[in-house]
Amino acid sequence: xxxxxxxxxxxxxxxxxxxxxxxxxxxxxxxxxxxxxxxxxxxxxxxxxxxxxxxxxxxxxxxxxxxxxxxxxxxxxxxxxxx
Numbered sequence: 001x002x003x004x005x006x007x008x009x010x011x012x013x014x015x016x017x018x019x020x021x022x023x024x025x026x027x028x029x030x031x032x033x034x035x036x037x038x039x040x041x042x043x044x045x046x047x048x049x050x051x052x053x054x055x056x057x058x059x060x061x062x063x064x065x066x067x068x069x070x071x072x073x074x075x076x077x078x079x080x081x082x083x
Contacts, residue, residue, distance in 0.1 A: 017042075020063045028056040 014037050025032045025046070034045040048056075 017064055020060060024056055024060040024063070027059065028052050030056060 017037065018035075021032060021035065021044075024030065028048065029050060030046040030048050032044065032046050034043075036043040046053075046056075
């Protein structure tokens with residue numbers, strides 16, 4: 001189990017994160033059933049056809065951290081994500 005904290009500074013950062021989430025879903029063949037962006041973290045409900053949750057989350061967070069936006073996605077602090 002892991003915890004990811006993201007503090008978004010701008011709404012554009014949230015929109016960019018959703019774009020990256022959609023890209024992650026296509027890349028990993030996840031079906032994103034629900035999402036909720038909170039002020040400092042997010043919740044996802046995904047249906048996956050392959051056992052790739054850890055790899056997909058790793059890619060999602062790397063992309064969110066690597067793609068600069070107006071607020072550079074704020075501060076990204078991550079604890080180990082493992083199942």
